[in-house]
Structure formats: structure tokens, C-alpha cells
Amino acid sequence: MFSKGTKRKFSDGDEEISAESLVGARVASSYSLQRQSLLDMSLIKLQLCHMLVEPNLCRSVLIANTVRQIQEEMTHDGSWHMVTEAFCNPGQSPSERLVATEVLCRSREQDAEPKLFSVISYEGCREEEVVADETLCSVSVSDTVSDVCLAGRMGQCWEKSELSGVERDEEALEDSSLGSGEDEEIDTEDEASTKSPKTTGQVFGTFEIKNGSPGPDSALEELFSDVDTSYYDLDTMLTGMQSAPKMGPYDLLDSLAPSHSSPTIVSTPKCRSDLNELDHIMEIIVGS
Amino acid sequence: MWPVTKCNWRFVVSGAGGGGNDVQWCFSQVKGAIDDDVAEADIISTVEFNHSGELLATGDKGGRVVIFQQETENKSQSQFRSEYNVYSTFQSHEPEFDYLKSLEIEEKINKIRWLPQKNAAQFLLSTNDKTIKLWKISERDKRPEGYNLKEEDGRYRDAATITTLRVPVFRPMDLMVEASPRRVFANAHTYHINSISVNSDNETYLSADDLRINLWHLEITDRSFNIVDIKPANMEELTEVITAAEFHPHQCNTFVYSSSKGTIRLCDMRASALCDKHSKLFEEPEDPSNRSFFSEIISSISDVKFSHNGRYMMTRDYLSVKIWDLNMENRPVETYQVHEYLRSKLCSLYENDCIFDKFECCWNGNDSVVMTGSYNNFFRMLDRSQRRDVTLEASRESCKPRQVLKPRRVCAGGKRKKDEISVDSLDFNKKILHTAWHPQENIIAVATTNNLYIFQEKVN
Numbered sequence: 001m002f003s004k005g006t007k008r009k010f011s012d013g014d015e016e017i018s019a020e021s022l023v024g025a026r027v028a029s030s031y032s033l034q035r036q037s038l039l040d041m042s043l044i045k046l047q048l049c050h051m052l053v054e055p056n057l058c059r060s061v062l063i064a065n066t067v068r069q070i071q072e073e074m075t076h077d078g079s080w081h082m083v084t085e086a087f088c089n090p091g092q093s094p095s096e097r098l099v100a101t102e103v104l105c106r107s108r109e110q111d112a113e114p115k116l117f118s119v120i121s122y123e124g125c126r127e128e129e130v131v132a133d134e135t136l137c138s139v140s141v142s143d144t145v146s147d148v149c150l151a152g153r154m155g156q157c158w159e160k161s162e163l164s165g166v167e168r169d170e171e172a173l174e175d176s177s178l179g180s181g182e183d184e185e186i187d188t189e190d191e192a193s194t195k196s197p198k199t200t201g202q203v204f205g206t207f208e209i210k211n212g213s214p215g216p217d218s219a220l221e222e223l224f225s226d227v228d229t230s231y232y233d234l235d236t237m238l239t240g241m242q243s244a245p246k247m248g249p250y251d252l253l254d255s256l257a258p259s260h261s262s263p264t265i266v267s268t269p270k271c272r273s274d275l276n277e278l279d280h281i282m283e284i285i286v287g288s
Numbered sequence: 289m290w291p292v293t294k295c296n297w298r299f300v301v302s303g304a305g306g307g308g309n310d311v312q313w314c315f316s317q318v319k320g321a322i323d324d325d326v327a328e329a330d331i332i333s334t335v336e337f338n339h340s341g342e343l344l345a346t347g348d349k350g351g352r353v354v355i356f357q358q359e360t361e362n363k364s365q366s367q368f369r370s371e372y373n374v375y376s377t378f379q380s381h382e383p384e385f386d387y388l389k390s391l392e393i394e395e396k397i398n399k400i401r402w403l404p405q406k407n408a409a410q411f412l413l414s415t416n417d418k419t420i421k422l423w424k425i426s427e428r429d430k431r432p433e434g435y436n437l438k439e440e441d442g443r444y445r446d447a448a449t450i451t452t453l454r455v456p457v458f459r460p461m462d463l464m465v466e467a468s469p470r471r472v473f474a475n476a477h478t479y480h481i482n483s484i485s486v487n488s489d490n491e492t493y494l495s496a497d498d499l500r501i502n503l504w505h506l507e508i509t510d511r512s513f514n515i516v517d518i519k520p521a522n523m524e525e526l527t528e529v530i531t532a533a534e535f536h537p538h539q540c541n542t543f544v545y546s547s548s549k550g551t552i553r554l555c556d557m558r559a560s561a562l563c564d565k566h567s568k569l570f571e572e573p574e575d576p577s578n579r580s581f582f583s584e585i586i587s588s589i590s591d592v593k594f595s596h597n598g599r600y601m602m603t604r605d606y607l608s609v610k611i612w613d614l615n616m617e618n619r620p621v622e623t624y625q626v627h628e629y630l631r632s633k634l635c636s637l638y639e640n641d642c643i644f645d646k647f648e649c650c651w652n653g654n655d656s657v658v659m660t661g662s663y664n665n666f667f668r669m670l671d672r673s674q675r676r677d678v679t680l681e682a683s684r685e686s687c688k689p690r691q692v693l694k695p696r697r698v699c700a701g702g703k704r705k706k707d708e709i710s711v712d713s714l715d716f717n718k719k720i721l722h723t724a725w726h727p728q729e730n731i732i733a734v735a736t737t738n739n740l741y742i743f744q745e746k747v748n
Contacts, residue, residue, distance in 0.1 A: 041638070054394070054480065066584070
């Protein structure tokens with residue numbers, strides 16, 4: 001946890017140069033690490049609020065401004081350039097990376113909601129996404145962050161990150177105290193382990209409704225309740241972004257059949273909307 | 289001006305002693321479910337006293353409005369303070385679905401504002417994210433009886449049996465309080481409404497969303513005037529949103545709006561139809577020593593309130609409360625730290641989203657004390673005249689009738705003294721976002737997640 005974002009300089013020592021500069025270097029790299037993790041966290045938040053039905057505009061703007069600030073500072077440092085160069089991971093297949101970055105870059109089809117995430121309007125957009133993607137996978141500031149392997153390992157990874165991310169963002173924290181003496185700024189263990197089926201359901205319920213598909217999807221899901229759609233939802237999210245089609249209610253219906261030839265990777269509990277939400281949406285449909 | 293019919297603060301008259309901290313606050317009542325299992329719909333989202341203080345309205349996430357009324361029976365007795373009891377409950381807003389955007393519109397009541405009373409009925413405005421409604425709350429305690437042509441149950445009498453003329457008379461009945469929607473002001477906001485404010489002219493009011501402010505006439509629902517628009521042509525250039533807006537209490541041409549960048553703009557509607565150019569811009573220069581990546585977020589203003597006398601305004605940002613003199617734009621005249629011990633925790637608070645919590649603030653009737661909420665069900669009373677402050681807690685533990693609230697202390701670090709609570713033990717799920725102060729008396733309403741606490745000044 002860091003208190004201030006003030007940049008700490010290398011101490012050009014009068015004293016022993018080696019020790020000082022070593023400490024200075026450590027401090028500087030620790031700061032960079034912290035800054036990077038803040039950037040990662042912010043991007044996750046932005047991406048998640050992209051998913052929300054009605055993103056809280058004020059929150060989105062503030063997070064986007066923070067991201068911009070970090071990016072500006074990193075650009076001044078020259079570390080931006082370094083970072084993007086450093087992470088040309090050959091192990092990562094280009095298509096996987098694309099998927100991940102597309103997720104971050106996803107703009108909503110409905111233009112009424114603002115495409116304000118200047119993240120996507122930056123010229124350096126691509127690099128930024130790569131950075132976030134790669135660092136999310138490689139920098140283990142916390143377990144949760146490193147679990148956000150957006151590229152490639154969809155299934156469990158994605159869902160786990162989403163769960164913890166969304167759980168952080170949307171659920172009232174079960175462990176709400178700021179962790180006595182914890183160095184990690186993210187409560188990993190609690191969030192990763194105390195997922196309840198209901199929470200999972202809520203998270204995916206959130207996605208279903210907010211994934212550009214209106215109420216009827218949830219209703220349809222109810223109808224096809226014996227079909228395990230958990231893997232499909234992940235699939236929808238990622239592939240839906242690549243091709244960026246708007247998923248209407250009938251698309252879901254159409255694609256339900258073929259998509260379940262593939263075995264589910266995740267053995268998580270079924271994704272279900274919150275029952276109340278479901279009822280409510282049914283009422284709207286039936287009532288109207 | 290506020291008619292001060294009843295003033296119980298010693299310091300007002302004598303000037304010696306008194307003030308928010310010499311006032312001892314006692315528990316009076318708590319409303320809402322006792323169990324810890326909070327139903328989402330019961331989460332209180334707004335609290336507001338009416339202009340006389342006799343009525344106290346709350347709105348919740350489920351779209352309901354509950355109005356409490358102060359009982360007048362015990363007012364003569366100095367020992368006992370009158371209690372607030374449920375007066376009316378109604379469903380103000382229902383969840384809606386925007387088919388065009390495939391978005392659900394929450395029924396949560398964002399704000400309630402009372403209109404000044406003009407006749408026997410009471411009126412209030414309540415709003416969710418998109419629609420504002422004007423509700424009339426009226427009492428009925430008489431009903432007509434003895435119709436000539438109808439039986440008591442409503443059936444028409446056989447015409448042949450009617451031989452005399454009988455005129456119906458009004459007879460008393462059990463009091464019935466009815467709430468009826470008189471106006472619905474819809475379809476004027478693309479973004480989420482965060483504020484409504486009734487003008488002192490009692491004819492118009494403003495509604496503000498993230499990017500625009502509209503001016504309405506209370507009688508006209510199909511039209512509103514856009515008076516502020518900060519939406520950029522290219523939404524990707526958006527860096528600032530409107531967070532709150534309020535009309536000046538006396539000058540019907542003046543209003544202010546606050547932003548997510550920590551600025552407040554005062555606008556004069558006489559200057560032009562579209563108030564995009566502010567008359568005054570209130571902004572405090574940033575303290576360079578406190579600069580961090582979170583500086584902007586914590587400078588975002590969550591609430592702005594004019595003082596009752598109209599000379600000052602108060603703003604609430606994440607860590608502090610600032611009092612501004614309307615004649616001085618470059619810095620506030622007073623700054624109070626609400627929970628400075630959180631400054632070192634900003635990263636965690638960013639991570640769990642608490643840093644985006646929108647705390648409200650309020651003035652007492654004579655503008656000498658301000659109040660705002662914090663975490664762990666703490667709330668803060670900041671005495672301007674005495675330059676002192678106190679932290680109190682709304683909890684079930686201090687719920688005995690007329691139990692005096694004990695000041696709380698938070699230990700920022702180091703050795704924790706007895707009775708202090710350490711920062712790391714604070715419950716960040718228990719936040720007091722909404723508070724209200726009776727316009728004339730020392731009675732306050734404090735909303736925890738799903739309970740409403742009413743505290744009163746200790747009377748000896």
C-alpha cells in the first residue's frame with residue numbers, strides 16, 4: 001500500500017554511492033511497481049464498468065483520468081516505452097493477446113452511453129492494452145491480479161478475475177476492514193475463497209444482463225435452465241467483443257444450441273441471475 | 289428568511305459556551321429492521337426534513353418514500369421530546385426498462401426535496417435516475433355521510449322509495465393520509481440525475497444530471513429548459529462531470545453546481561439563457577505536498593449546500609468539508625478534516641471503491657454547526673463558532689432511550705488508547721452517507737445502511 005504518489009528520486013549520494021543508489025533503485029522500482037499495479041487496477045475497473053448496464057459516469061471519468069495521469073507520468077519517465085518494448089512475450093500467441101486487448105478496448109454499441117474511456121482514444125492505445133494485459137499476467141503484485149490472465153486462459157482465469165474484480169467493485173465486501181497489517185493492497189484470499197454460488201450467480205447475472213443483451217436473455221436462460229451456459233457466457237464476452245456484434249435476445253437463443261458441443265472448462269456453479277432481478281425483468285416483459 | 293419559532297441552542301443567545309459540542313446528543317429513535325440481514329430495497333438513499341421540521345422523509349433503494357411526522361402532544365413537556373412516527377408510506381418510483389438502450393432504470397430514490405407549504409397539503413419532489421415526480425400528501429379526516437340517492441355502501445336506492453330530501457353531512461373518520469402523484473417530469477435527462485433543488489420563487493426547480501442541468505416549472509411537465517450543458521462534442525474528451533447543484537436560498541436567479549474536479553461554479557440565470565459561463569468559479573489550489581494519483585478523485589465534490597442565510601456554501605469532498613464565502617472564490621474560509629486518517633489508505637479505498645462514496649453534508653438551523661457522515665457508522669459534528677468537532681456513532685449499542693452518545697476517537701497509528709478504535713478495524717461497509725438536521729431544533733436524522741437514527745439534544 002502506498003500513501004502518496006510522489007516520485008522518489010535516486011539519491012545522488014555524497015556517501016557511499018553503491019549503497020545509496022541501490023536503495024534508490026529499489027525505491028524507484030518499487031514505486032514503478034506500485035504505479036503499474038494502480039494502472040492495472042484502474043484498467044480492470046474501467047473494463048468492468050464498461051460491463052455495467054448503467055456505468056456510473058462520475059466514477060468512470062475519475063478512473064479514466066487516473067489512468068491518463070499514470071500514463072502521462074510514465075511517458076515522461078520514459079518507462080512507458082520501456083514497458084511496451086519489454087513485454088513482447090513470444091509465448092503469447094497474437095490472437096490471444098488480441099482477444100484480451102479487445103476486451104479492454106471494448107466500446108459499447110449503444111452510443112448513448114459515452115465512449116469516454118479515453119483509454120481507447122489514446123494513440124498509444126494498443127501498447128497500453130498490451131502492457132496491461134501482459135503485466136496483469138506477469139506482475140504478481142497480488143495473486144488476484146496475476147490471475148487476471150485475459151489472454152488465452154479464458155475459463156477459470158477470466159471468471160476468477162471477474163469474480164474477484166466484480167466482487168470488489170460491486171459486492172459489499174465481506175471482509176471490509178482494511179486488512180490489519182497486510183502488505184498486499186488487494187485482499188486476495190478472502191475474495192478468491194469466499195465466493196458463494198450466489199455471488200457467482202450475481203456476477204454472471206450481471207454480465208448477462210449487462211452484456212448488451214436485454215432482459216429477455218435472462219428469461220430465456222430460465223427457460224433453458226438445464227443447459228449449462230457458464231462456458232458460453234465467457235465465450236460470448238470474449239468473442240462478442242472481437243466481432244463486436246450487438247447481441248440481441250434472439251442471438252442468444254440461436255447460439256445456445258451449437259455452443260454447447262464444447263465441454264465446459266469451468267466447473268463453477270451455474271451462472272444465474274439474481275432471482276429477484278430475474279423476476280423483476282420477467283415482470284417487465286410480461287407486464288409490457 | 290427562516291422563521292425561528294423555537295430556538296434551543298444556548299450559544300445562540302448568550303454566545304458563551306454552547307455550540308455543537310456543548311450540546312449533548314441523545315438517542316431518540318431508530319427506524320428500520322433490526323436484523324443484520326439488509327434487504328437491498330431497504331437501503332436508505334436520501335433523508336430530508338421539511339421546512340418546518342415536522343415531517344421527515346426518507347427514500348430507499350426500492351423506490352419507496354416513508355414520511356415520519358413529529359408528534360405534537362408532548363411538546364409542552366420539557367422532559368420529553370416529541371417522537372417521529374410513520375405518517376405516510378408510498379411507492380414513488382418503479383423500476384423501468386429503457387428498451388432503446390436495453391438498460392434498466394433503477395427505482396432508487398436519489399433525492400427528495402420538500403416544497404414550502406402553501407395550504408393544508410404537503411408537496412415533495414422525489415427523483416430517481418431519470419424521472420422526477422411531484423407528490424401531494426394530504427390528510428383526510430372527514431367523510432360525507434347520508435346521501436340522498438345512495439345507500440351507505442354506495443348502491444343506488446330505489447327511486448320509488450325516496451320521499452324526502454336528505455343532504456349529506458361530513459362526519460369525522462380515522463385520519464387517512466393519502467399520497468398522490470401530481471406531476472411526472474420525465475424524459476429530460478440522458479444521464480443520471482444527482483440533484484434537484486426547489487427555487488425560492490416556489491415556481492421553478494432545477495434537476496441536474498452528470499452533464500446537464502435543467503430548469504423546470506412545477507406546473508409544466510412536458511418542457512424544461514437546459515441551463516447548463518458540459519457535454520463535450522466528443523465524449524472521449526470528457527474529463528469532468530457535474531456532481532451536485534443547488535439554488536440559492538433567497539436569490540432566485542442564482543444557483544451553484546459542483547464538479548468531479550473539485551470546482552464549484554456559481555451561475556446567474558439573468559446573464560444568459562444557457563449558463564455555460566459561470567459568474568464565479570470557486571476552486572482551491574492544490575496542495576503540492578499532498579499530491580498523489582488519488583488527488584483528483586478525493587477532490588471530487590460529493591455534495592454542495594448553501595447555508596440558510598445564503599452567505600456561505602459548504603462542499604464535501606472525500607476527506608474534508610469546506611465552507612466557502614460566496615464573495616471569495618480563491619479559497620474556502622474554513623476547512624474541516626472529516627477522516628484524515630484515511631489519507632494513507634487511499635489505495636485500498638480505491639481498490640474497494642469506497643473512494644467513490646458520495647457523502648452528504650448539512651447545516652444546522654442557524655449555520656453554526658455542520659454535520660457529515662463517515663465510515664463505521666460514525667458521523668461528525670463540526671462546530672464553526674467553537675472551532676471544535678466531535679465524532680459520534682449511530683449504533684444499536686447506544687439505543688437506550690435518551691442515552692447520551694459518547695464521543696468516538698479513531699487512532700490513526702501507533703499506540704491505541706483505551707476507547708479508541710484503530711483505522712484498520714473500521715467497517716467500511718457501514719457508511720453514513722445521508723444526514724439531515726431539523727431546520728429549527730437540535731434534532732438530527734442519520735441514515736445508516738438500512739436504519740434511520742434520530743438523535744436529539746439532551747434536555748436537562
